[in-house]
Amino acid sequence: MEIAILAPLLVLALFATLAAGLWVGFALIAVGLLAMVTSAPAPASLVFATKVWGGLTVWDLTALPMFIWMGEILVRSRLSSDMFSGLSPFTTRLPGGLLHVNVMACALFAAVSGSSAATTATVGRMSVPELGARGYDDRMIIGTLAGSGTFGFLIPPSIILIVYGAATEQSIARLFLAGVVPGLMLAALFSGYIMLWALLNRGRMPAPEPATSLGAAFRAATKLLPVLVLIVAVIGSIYAGIASPTEAAVIGVAGALLLAWTTRALSLRGVWDSLRAATITTCMISFILAGAAFLTVAMGYTGIPRQLAAWIGAMDLSPYALLAALTVFFIIMGMFLDGISIVVLTVSIILPMVMAAGIDPIWFGIFLVLVVEMSQITPPVGFNLFVLQTITGRDIFTIARYAAPFFGLLVLALAILSVFPQIALWLPGTMLNR
Template sequence: MISDPLILALVLVGAMVIFLLSGLWIGFSLYAAAIVGMIACKTNLPPTISIWDKIGDLMANSIWNTLNSWPLSALPLFILMGEILYRTSISTRLLNGLVPWLSNIPGRLYHINVVACSLFAAVSGSSAATTATVGKITYNELSSRGYHKSLAIGSLAGSGTLGFLIPPSLIMIIYGILSDTSIGQLFIAGVIPGLSLAAIYSIYIVVRCMMNPSLVPAQKESFSMKQRMDSLKDLFPVLLLIVIVLGGIYAGLTTPTEAAVIGVLGALAIAAWFKNLTMSNFKEALLSAVKTSGMICFIIAGAAFLSQIVGFLGIATALSEYIAELNLSPYMLILVLGLMYVMLGMILDGISIVVMTLPIVLPIIVAAGFDPLWFGIFVVFMVELSQVTPPVGFSIFVIQYITNDDVRDILKATFPFFLIMVFMVMLVTIFPEIVFYLPQKMVTM
């Protein structure tokens, strides 16, 4: 049997890769890899204790402690809120309300992808839902008006990833639970990086269209101030919902879970106000939310079990000591981890990346002196990158479904926005104050 923790770490990683490549569900792969690790280290147990009894005790303990969590209840509620908005025409009204306000900006309606994704991200928490909802409406609209297809696709792919960065974010909730970091603080910390990324996207669109005016149709639409003011009736309900949900968290009036409840009630109220709420689409929203929540919670429970096994076998401590002995500078450590996450993003989805790596990576990061709050935002950026990296970039699949374009063309269109995300990661690494400014401001208020 194996007693070296570093070799055990390689055994765990190898087991996970084999199980994933075999087509086993991600949650089962996490459980199976943890069990393989325990069996490989069987000699470390006292002879009076059965290996299967110990595995059963650890599994039951980790599943109960992880899922019996009040903060975790925010997850299915935010998912339900996004599903309600997605399955009603609220998103269409949101986009129609933005058109009059964006028509005079250089790049014009390309910005609708950035702004609409930013707003929808603030009420959905999901990158896939944001990309699909906005893309189904904006792509056909931009194509019919003569906008360049490549820039339309690229701006949609890049902006769609904001669903994970602009709170409420499902990835932030998962990270907060697994790392024991305040979900509210993560939400607050993600605001400036998320809005900054959206702003850089828009700046890129402006510069690109000024350098190449042919990207924008020659015929320009004009709207009167009255038309702009009338469009606010479509924008106001969603903006109000965002302010209520996130404002309560930032002001310290509500927990993320309480804000999620308010968000669901607000989404139902808006859908009813616009007369878009039917029993049929409400059932569809409930069923989809249950399926998604069950899948994510199963993965979270598997990750918690793997994390407990990693600690029990001494792998986290051994890896931390090994990294410390390498004497890597903090920036070099982040560079190595960043490259690792990009490579993982080529074969895994975002949630899987977080739950599979966090039990091993977080102790190393903490030992190196990084704040778990900052690292949470860094991980979210890495997950965003995984959404647009082949061959498993989920946003790429969503856009291909919407546009029926070749994957290579979509990747080519997305690449500039991928580079912008990498640039933003460099900014928050060199200037961590971008992440800490709002949380520190809220504490001192």
């Protein structure tokens, strides 16, 4: 079949299967089968079995279920309330007050969960009622939480960086290191915006919180010690070369169970529920990876990736123009697909042309995650929006409107990262090239 006919047919088939409610993994498999039947001389069943097995038997993916389980354990612990209590005394003197707790708590929780949705849900359950009761503006409560919840994708250990590393055969340790400084930069941009908004909208801010003595602040900060120790144990073991990402994930699970046990925040029923939830999430991601692995080889038989790469190559785009085009492409994709689906579905096609343009694949992984973060707060398929809809009862488009300034800050962060790529590359180059 001619590519000019086949390409639109496959795109239409993908969106039709998704619109019909078929799971993403099975939708990818269905489109792959259509591509094989119409274009490939090889037997579809044999290719399917080979590629699905190969796509799932990747050693780096063994870290995935453990990091997911660690996050599920911590979601059910007292971690979010302890973080709120520990951070709040340090923010009362800043313009914006306790709104900064959303940013800081999400950054801390992202460093031990790796999941954007888990970060948003865990911090949101604590901060939304607490900040609402203190008179903070709903627009900023929800907006800061929607934006900051995306840190779970960028700040290591990030589940989506593990998926990207496995799909592109890049070092997960380097990807984790590359995400640290951009994650801190993004948190600084969000806090800066909160301070600016608070100074320009003094009438919409509640009365200042009572000043906290330095001693009381540091006593409250002791509640942060367990999570800080867990972060150092998990991430530090990787950076120090003591443990691989998979071994660090096991350390994280053991630490999370110990933390939950010592604080008496988790029952045996809670452990079972966390294991069950982690299993469900892992299976969902595995189905997506299996479908994407099969679709990738099926697309290779069609010749569409080669034609697309040749078409973009013929346009002779500069690296900046290519990145701008890819940003628009990924934002549009993010309106309909979740982040992991976007990564596994596109990297095999996009990465060769990106590397041909001289763009570092580690840097591109961070760039891609930033763009995928935008998809978390764009309707109609924005997972953070769904989480906040459940917590607040607001409709998804209202929440998206509240999150719009933080979408703009993500775009700004993307521009800064593109102009100054060493923001992502400096730390892995320094730590791992010694």
